Amino acid sequence: MAKTIIEKVWNDHVVHQESGKPDLLYIDLHLIHEVTSPQAFEGLRLKGRKVRRPDLSFATMDHNVPTKNRDVIKDPISKQQMSTLADNCKEFGIPLAHMHHPDQGIVHVIGPELGLTQPGKTIVCGDSHTSTHGAFGALAFGIGTSEVEHVLSTQTLWQSKPKTMEIRIDGELGFGVTAKDVILAIIAKFGVDAGTGYVVEYTGDAIRKMTMEERMTICNMSIEAGARAGLISPDETTADYLKGRAHVPDDEYEALKEKWLDYATDPGAEYDRTLTIHTDEIEPFVTWGTNPSMGSGISSAIPHAEDYDDAGKQEELKQALEYMDLKEGQALSDIEIQHVFIGSCTNSRIGDLRAAAKVIEGRKVHPNVTAIVVPGSFTVKMKAEQEGLDQVFKEAGFEWRESGCSMCLAMNDDIVPAGERCASTSNRNFEGRQGAGARTHLVSPAMAAAAAVNGRFTDVRSMVNVHA
Amino acid sequence: MEPVKKLSSTITPLDRINVDTDQIIPKQFLKRIERTGFGQFLFYGWRFNADGSPNEKFILNQPPYKDSEILVAGHNFGCGSSREHAPWALQDYGFKIIIAPSFADIFYNNCVKNGILAIRLEESKVKQLLEGGKEKQSVTVDLESQSIHYNGEQWTFDIDPYWKQMLLNGWDEISITFQYEDEIRQYEEQHH
Ligand code: SF4
Numbered sequence: 335m336a337k338t339i340i341e342k343v344w345n346d347h348v349v350h351q352e353s354g355k356p357d358l359l360y361i362d363l364h365l366i367h368e369v370t371s372p373q374a375f376e377g378l379r380l381k382g383r384k385v386r387r388p389d390l391s392f393a394t395m396d397h398n399v400p401t402k403n404r405d406v407i408k409d410p411i412s413k414q415q416m417s418t419l420a421d422n423c424k425e426f427g428i429p430l431a432h433m434h435h436p437d438q439g440i441v442h443v444i445g446p447e448l449g450l451t452q453p454g455k456t457i458v459c460g461d462s463h464t465s466t467h468g469a470f471g472a473l474a475f476g477i478g479t480s481e482v483e484h485v486l487s488t489q490t491l492w493q494s495k496p497k498t499m500e501i502r503i504d505g506e507l508g509f510g511v512t513a514k515d516v517i518l519a520i521i522a523k524f525g526v527d528a529g530t531g532y533v534v535e536y537t538g539d540a541i542r543k544m545t546m547e548e549r550m551t552i553c554n555m556s557i558e559a560g561a562r563a564g565l566i567s568p569d570e571t572t573a574d575y576l577k578g579r580a581h582v583p584d585d586e587y588e589a590l591k592e593k594w595l596d597y598a599t600d601p602g603a604e605y606d607r608t609l610t611i612h613t614d615e616i617e618p619f620v621t622w623g624t625n626p627s628m629g630s631g632i633s634s635a636i637p638h639a640e641d642y643d644d645a646g647k648q649e650e651l652k653q654a655l656e657y658m659d660l661k662e663g664q665a666l667s668d669i670e671i672q673h674v675f676i677g678s679c680t681n682s683r684i685g686d687l688r689a690a691a692k693v694i695e696g697r698k699v700h701p702n703v704t705a706i707v708v709p710g711s712f713t714v715k716m717k718a719e720q721e722g723l724d725q726v727f728k729e730a731g732f733e734w735r736e737s738g739c740s741m742c743l744a745m746n747d748d749i750v751p752a753g754e755r756c757a758s759t760s761n762r763n764f765e766g767r768q769g770a771g772a773r774t775h776l777v778s779p780a781m782a783a784a785a786a787v788n789g790r791f792t793d794v795r796s797m798v799n800v801h802a
Numbered sequence: 803m804e805p806v807k808k809l810s811s812t813i814t815p816l817d818r819i820n821v822d823t824d825q826i827i828p829k830q831f832l833k834r835i836e837r838t839g840f841g842q843f844l845f846y847g848w849r850f851n852a853d854g855s856p857n858e859k860f861i862l863n864q865p866p867y868k869d870s871e872i873l874v875a876g877h878n879f880g881c882g883s884s885r886e887h888a889p890w891a892l893q894d895y896g897f898k899i900i901i902a903p904s905f906a907d908i909f910y911n912n913c914v915k916n917g918i919l920a921i922r923l924e925e926s927k928v929k930q931l932l933e934g935g936k937e938k939q940s941v942t943v944d945l946e947s948q949s950i951h952y953n954g955e956q957w958t959f960d961i962d963p964y965w966k967q968m969l970l971n972g973w974d975e976i977s978i979t980f981q982y983e984d985e986i987r988q989y990e991e992q993h994h
Contacts, residue, residue: 349989350982355964358982360989370885372835383976390994398833411833418835462884462908476908478886479837480915480975488979490986494962526820527878530907560881562907625820625881646819646876653818743829752852764824764882766847 336600339567340498340533343473347456356492362455364485365441366393368419370460374483375422386489388427396440397745399433401708401735439711439737442466442679449579453568453594463679465556468565469549471597475563497606499532503540505613510795513548514778517555518619518629526627529561536566540613546575547685554680555761558626567598620666620791621763621776623654632793638662657765658773666791673756674705674786678742681759682710686779687718691726693783693798699731700789706733708740744768757785803917805972810942811871815935819876826888841894866938872899874931880909889913899943903928914965921959
């Protein structure tokens with residue numbers, strides 16, 4: 335029978351199955367970072383348990399790391415969290431890309447970069463954006479700290495089989511429209527809980543033409559639509575990306591590739607639910623509210639409460655606009671911003687930096703705006719510097735930083751002050767996400783660059799062809 | 803983990819939809835390396851004013867709700883981050899049961915693993931509980947019979963039988979999994 339990739343990967347990893355219970359699934363790769371792991375390691379120590387497969391685990395420091403000067407960590411508790419991770423990795427024999435390591439970066443950027451992320455794998459991490467790795471056709475999902483402890487000690491997880499959902503993106507990306515705009519449009523159209531209880535597979539012409547980096551941007555935000563995991567069937571683009579990566583041995587590549595491509599969804603396989611969107615509906619996007627579904631195309635305006643039938647939605651709109659200090663019916667191009675953040679596991683890869691640099695080149699950051707670029711990994715940073723992108727950003731007035739999560743969640747010193755507004759390439763615009771009282775607007779790297787130049791949201795299509 | 807059985811309490815009505823984990827426990831409080839002590843930071847941005855004084859308008863700061871053990875909220879509660887600090891904070895603050903029309907998947911799992919009973923209940927009934935909460939009413943929840951007793955009515959709720967057993971017995975999941983050691987080893991021999 336024709337199967338989806340979701341069923342194939344699932345079936346391949348069942349260790350134990352019996353009715354009335356979730357399945358016991360084997361985990362091929364466990365990624366670890368400093369924020370959600372300390373209590374899990376402590377749990378092991380308290381009960382005298384070991385890490386079953388340190389060789390299938392990989393840790394990095396990303397959430398807390400300073401991006402200005404690596405050696406200055408002002409907050410002693412941040413510092414302790416990082417040293418605790420280093421101690422735990424040492425004690426339990428887990429490989430670690432620490433803050434000064436050449437492999438360091440945001441956990442969801444380095445997994446693919448190192449070739450740890452591969453089609454058909456089950457991948458977990460104590461982080462909801464683990465769905466990013468789904469771009470490769472891996473079943474990748476975020477887990478809580480108790481589950482981190484469970485994976486550390488057993489290399490398995492009890493999981494109930496999810497329902498399957500197809501989100502098909504028909505058409506071709508229009509001029510100036512990026513993967514980020516596509517996923518924001520999907521979440522705006524179907525809502526922040528459309529995917530709850532499902533694993534999503536993204537399909538369609540638009541997906542097939544995307545680079546791996548663009549596919550990662552799409553899968554990254556699956557959780558913002560409520561889906562724990564989102565994935566894309568592997569193809570030649572996937573295999574090409576992985577060729578020559580550190581954890582993909584050259585002499586095994588051909589055999590691996592054959593195995594990888596077999597995971598792709600069979601023609602005619604059925605999903606529990608299918609949603610579709612056409613690229614004609616999508617223009618460069620800006621969020622104006624306090625969850626990722628509260629966004630619209632740049633040429634439009636903030637909705638009015640009476641546009642919604644549901645009283646809960648009307649109330650939510652009012653609360654969001656109060657927090658954001660915006661008005662119903664206000665045009666998005668009227669919103670002025672004071673900060674620009676280009677970074678995060680959604681949009682901090684080399685392609686993202688190139689797209690932003692293209693808009694910035696030969697222009698200046700608006701005098702009212704503070705703008706920073708935080709590459710997703712040390713590798714991305716090096717590559718960008720080889721290409722001279724750092725110079726483009728610096729000459730325009732951007733700050734060029736070290737890699738990390740940074741202003742995506744502002745756990746380190748990179749914070750948006752209360753009451754100020756940030757055009758951010760990250761994935762969450764929740765209240766206080768970038769700092770208490772800070773106001774976040776989610777956009778693509780090109781749109782963030784355009785906002786940096788103009789000090790307000792601007793249709794990037796009027797500035798440059800970003801999709802060339 | 804403490805078993806969950808039967809509980810009566812005043813309802814704390816949090817009449818908002820899509821309450822995200824960044825609101826339940828803001829990121830500046832995620833730096834601790836312990837599992838305890840997060841209750842003081844629960845809903846920090848809503849519970850406290852900018853100067854650190856309690857925001858009297860927020861429901862948790864009003865007298866009858868201070869000792870409540872049952873939180874009722876709108877749909878998609880706990881969306882966003884996987885941080886288990888969210889259920890830790892709710893539990894540490896004193897909530898043992900959360901009732902909503904729907905929960906985000908990871909948050910729901912995280913609750914079960916910590917012995918918090920998260921109940922999915924039809925929207926219309928949740929609405930009644932939210933209204934009742936505003937009138938300072940109480941509700942009784944019995945996990946064994948999967949029933950909710952409210953205002954002379956009795957409703958039932960669904961829960962996965964496996965999770966139910968875990969909660970009723972306060973089991974440690976890792977010890978359960980160790981019983982499948984042979985099967986895990988066999989799987990590894992074939993695949994890794
Ligand atoms: S960049 Fe942001 S969303 Fe991504 S892992 Fe870091 S904190 Fe989480």
